[in-house]
Amino acid sequence: MKFTDLLAKAWQKNNSLLCVGLDPDPAKFPAHLQGQPDAIFRFCAEIADATADFACAFKPQIAYFAAHRAEDQLEALIARIHERHPDIPVILDAKRGDIGSTAEQYAIEAFERYRADAVTVNPYMGRDSVEPWLAYADKGVILLCRTSNAGGSDFQFQKTGSGGTPLYEVVARKVAEEWNATGQCALVVGATFPAELARVRALTGDMPLLVPGIGAQGGDIEATVKAGKTATGTGLMINSSRAILYASKGEDYAAAARQAAQDTRDAINRWR
Amino acid sequence: MKFTDLLAKAWQKNNSLLCVGLDPDPAKFPAHLQGQPDAIFRFCAEIADATADFACAFKPQIAYFAAHRAEDQLEALIARIHERHPDIPVILDAKRGDIGSTAEQYAIEAFERYRADAVTVNPYMGRDSVEPWLAYADKGVILLCRTSNAGGSDFQFQKTGSGGTPLYEVVARKVAEEWNATGQCALVVGATFPAELARVRALTGDMPLLVPGIGAQGGDIEATVKAGKTATGTGLMINSSRAILYASKGEDYAAAARQAAQDTRDAINRWR
Numbered sequence: 001m002k003f004t005d006l007l008a009k010a011w012q013k014n015n016s017l018l019c020v021g022l023d024p025d026p027a028k029f030p031a032h033l034q035g036q037p038d039a040i041f042r043f044c045a046e047i048a049d050a051t052a053d054f055a056c057a058f059k060p061q062i063a064y065f066a067a068h069r070a071e072d073q074l075e076a077l078i079a080r081i082h083e084r085h086p087d088i089p090v091i092l093d094a095k096r097g098d099i100g101s102t103a104e105q106y107a108i109e110a111f112e113r114y115r116a117d118a119v120t121v122n123p124y125m126g127r128d129s130v131e132p133w134l135a136y137a138d139k140g141v142i143l144l145c146r147t148s149n150a151g152g153s154d155f156q157f158q159k160t161g162s163g164g165t166p167l168y169e170v171v172a173r174k175v176a177e178e179w180n181a182t183g184q185c186a187l188v189v190g191a192t193f194p195a196e197l198a199r200v201r202a203l204t205g206d207m208p209l210l211v212p213g214i215g216a217q218g219g220d221i222e223a224t225v226k227a228g229k230t231a232t233g234t235g236l237m238i239n240s241s242r243a244i245l246y247a248s249k250g251e252d253y254a255a256a257a258r259q260a261a262q263d264t265r266d267a268i269n270r271w272r
Numbered sequence: 273m274k275f276t277d278l279l280a281k282a283w284q285k286n287n288s289l290l291c292v293g294l295d296p297d298p299a300k301f302p303a304h305l306q307g308q309p310d311a312i313f314r315f316c317a318e319i320a321d322a323t324a325d326f327a328c329a330f331k332p333q334i335a336y337f338a339a340h341r342a343e344d345q346l347e348a349l350i351a352r353i354h355e356r357h358p359d360i361p362v363i364l365d366a367k368r369g370d371i372g373s374t375a376e377q378y379a380i381e382a383f384e385r386y387r388a389d390a391v392t393v394n395p396y397m398g399r400d401s402v403e404p405w406l407a408y409a410d411k412g413v414i415l416l417c418r419t420s421n422a423g424g425s426d427f428q429f430q431k432t433g434s435g436g437t438p439l440y441e442v443v444a445r446k447v448a449e450e451w452n453a454t455g456q457c458a459l460v461v462g463a464t465f466p467a468e469l470a471r472v473r474a475l476t477g478d479m480p481l482l483v484p485g486i487g488a489q490g491g492d493i494e495a496t497v498k499a500g501k502t503a504t505g506t507g508l509m510i511n512s513s514r515a516i517l518y519a520s521k522g523e524d525y526a527a528a529a530r531q532a533a534q535d536t537r538d539a540i541n542r543w544r
Contacts, residue, residue: 023374063370063377069385071343097394098335098367099421099484102295105335113341122369124396124416126423144396149371151398158442160430167439170430212371 003117003140004183006089007208010056011234013087017225017272018265019210020051021093021241022060022077026068028246030253040065041073043253045080047245050254051261052085057237059091059210078114089117091210091237095144097122103132111136118142120188120210123171127179134184140208141184145171145200148190148213169199176204186210189228191219191238198227206230208237214264215243221264225271233272240264275389275412276455278361279480282328283506285359289497289544290537291482292323293365293513294332294349298340300518302525312337313345315525317352319517322526323533324357329509331363331482350386361389363482363509367416369394375404383408390414392460392482395443399451406456412480413456417443417472420462420485440468441475448476458482461500463491463510470499478502480509486536487515493536497543505544512536 001009011017022044026034033039048058058081065074078090092114096106110119110133118140121133133141146156146168156168168189175185187204189197191213200209209228213219221238228236244264248256273281283289294316298306305311320330330353337346350362364386368378382391382405390412393405405413418428418440428440440461447457459476461469463485472481481500485491493510500508516536520528 061370061374061377063368063374063381066343067377067380067385069343071338071341095368095370095394096335097369098333099419102333102335105333105339108339109335113339122367122394122396124394124427125419125421126426126428128421128423130423147371147397149397149400151400151402154398154446155396155439155443156398158430158432158439160432160439167427167430167432171427174426 002138003089004208006087006117007056007237008234010088014054014056015269016054016056016265017234017236017238017268018055018261019057019059019091019237019239020047020055020244020261021212021239022047022058023064023241023245025064028249030249030251032251038073040068040070041076044077046254047257048077048081048085050258051244052088054261054265055088057089057091059093059239061093075114078116082115091118091120091140091142092116093120095120095122097125097129099125100128100132103129107132107136111139118186120144123175130179134179134182137182137184139184140186142186142188142210143171143175145187146189146193146196148192148219152190168196169203172200172203176207180207188212191224194220194223194227197224201228201230201235206235208235210237210239212239214238215240221267222271225268229272238268274410275361276480278359278389279328279509280506282360286326286328287541288326288328288537289506289508289510289540290327290533291329291331291363291509291511292319292327292516292533293484293511294319294330295336295513295517297336300521302521302523304523310345312340312342313348316349318526319529320353320357322530323516324360326533326537327360329361329363331365331511333365347386350388354387361412363390363392363412363414364388365392367392367394369397369401371397372400372404375401379404379408383411390458392416395447402451406451406454409454409456411456412458414458414460414482415443415447417459418461418465418468420464420491424462441471444472444475448479452479460484463496466492466495466499469496473500473502473507478507480507482509482511484511486510487512493539494543497540501544510540
C-alpha cells in the first residue's frame with residue numbers, strides 16, 4: 001500500500017497523530033536488558049508492541065543502530081513491525097542526501113534492505129538527489145524543511161530573493177509545487193517553531209508534516225496542533241521519542257511507554 | 273595524527289591532489305569476483321593498494337556498502353588501509369546531518385566504528401548539528417557547500433540577504449569564519465562549477481576543498497586546479513571514482529586503476 005494511504009488509515013484506526021520515535025540508547029535500557037546481544041531489537045520491539053494502539057507511525061533513527069553495529073537488529077525490528085502491526089507505517093529516519101547514482105544506493109538501503117515505508121531526506125543537494133527515492137512509487141519521501149534544533153536557523157532562516165522569503169519556505173514551495181507530482185512527499189517541520197509550522201501548512205495544502213520537537217526538545221503540543229493540522233484535523237505525524245522510550249527505567253518500561261504514548265496521543269487530540 | 277596534518281603530508285609524499293573515491297558497484301566487478309562473499313572488500317582493497325602511490329586520500333562512499341549489507345567489509349577495508357597505507361587519510365563519504373544527540377551517534381559510527389579520519393557532513397541543520405563531529409579533535413569535518421550535481425543549484429544558488437549572496441557562499445563564510453576555530457573543517461565544492469570554486473577559495477584562505485565531479489561528471493581538470501589551488505599549489509582533494517575503479521572490466525582492473533590514478537594525478541599536477 002502507498003505510504004500516504006497507510007498513514008491516512010493509521011490516523012483513523014488509532015485516532016492518533018502520534019509518531020513513536022525509536023532512538024534506542026543502550027545506556028538507558030533497563031537492567032535486565034543490559035549486555036544482551038539483541039537488546040536493541042528487544043527493547044524497540046517491546047516498545048512497538050506496547051504503543052501500537054496509539055501510534056500513526058513508527059520512526060526508527062538509523063544512527064542509534066549504526067553506532068552499535070546493529071543493522072541486523074534494525075532489519076529484524078522493521079520486519080517484525082510489518083508482521084505484527086501491518087497497519088502502522090515505518091519511517092526510516094536517515095536524512096540521507098547525495099547525487100543521483102549514490103542516492104540510488106541509499107534508496108536500496110532504505111526501501112529494499114530495511115523495507116521502510118518512508119524515509120527522511122535532506123534537500124540541500126536538490127531535485128536530482130531526490131528523484132531516486134521518488135522512483136519507488138509506493139514509498140514516502142519526507143524532506144527536511146524547518147528543523148527543530150537551534151542551529152536550524154543558520155541556513156533555513158536565510159532570507160532569499162527580492163521578497164526576503166526564508167529558505168525553508170523556498171524548500172516547502174519547491175516540494176509542494178514541483179517535486180510532489182506523485183503525492184509521495186512530506187516535510188519535516190519542528191514543533192519548536194509553531195509560526196513557521198503554520199506557514200508551511202498554508203503553503204502545502206494537505207501534505208503530511210512530520211513534526212519532531214515536542215517533549216525533550218520543548219515544543220508545545222497545543223501550539224503545534226493548532227498550527228499544523230489540516231481542515232480535517234489530520235496531516236501531522238507528531239514525533240515523540242525519549243519521553244516515551246524512557247518513561248520508566250525499570251522492567252515496567254513497556255507499560256510505562258504505553259501509558260506515555262496514550263497520554264501524548266490524547267494530549268494531541270485535545271487540540272484537533 | 274590530525275586529519276589536516278595527515279592530508280598535508282600525503283599531498284607532499286605522493287605529490288598528489290588526487291582523492292580516490294571507493295564507490296564499489298558489484299555489477300561492474302570483473303568476472304572472477306562476481307558472487308564472492310567478500311567481493312566488495314577485495315575489489316576496494318586491491319584498488320587501494322594499486323593507487324596508494326598516487327593518492328592524497330581515499331574516500332569510501334558508505335551507501336555502496338550499506339545497499340549490500342556490507343558494513344563489515346567497509347570496516348575491514350578502512351582497517352586495512354590504515355594498516356597498509358598509514359600515510360593516506362580515509363574520508364568516509366556519508367553526508368550525515370541531524371540534531372546534536374543523533375549526530376553524536378553518527379560521529380560514533382564514523383570515527384569509532386569505522387575509524388575514518390574525516391567525514392562529509394550536510395550543513396542544512398546548522399551549527400549544533402556539526403558540533404558533535406568537531407568534538408573529535410583529530411578528525412576532519414568536510415561540509416557540503418556547492419555540490420557537483422545539477423540539482424545543487426535548487427537551493428545552494430538561492431540569493432540571500434540584501435546583497436544577493438548565494439547560499440553556498442553563506443555556508444562557506446559560516447564555516448570559515450565561525451565553525452573552523454579548531455582548523456578541522458573543509459568544504460565540498462564541485463568541479464562542475466569552477467567560478468564558484470574560485471569564489472569559495474577566495475572566501476576560505478587555505479581551507480582544504482574536496483572537489484568531486486571530474487571524470488564521469490564532466491568537470492574540467494585545468495579549470496578546477498586553477499580555480500581551487502592555494503598559493504602553494506595544494507589545498508585540494510580532487511576526487512575521481514568511476515574513471516579509476518572501472519578503468520578496466522577485466523582481471524587487470526587493479527593495474528588499470530593504478531595507471532588511471534597516475535594519469536589523473538599527473539594531469540592535475542600539470543596545472544598546479
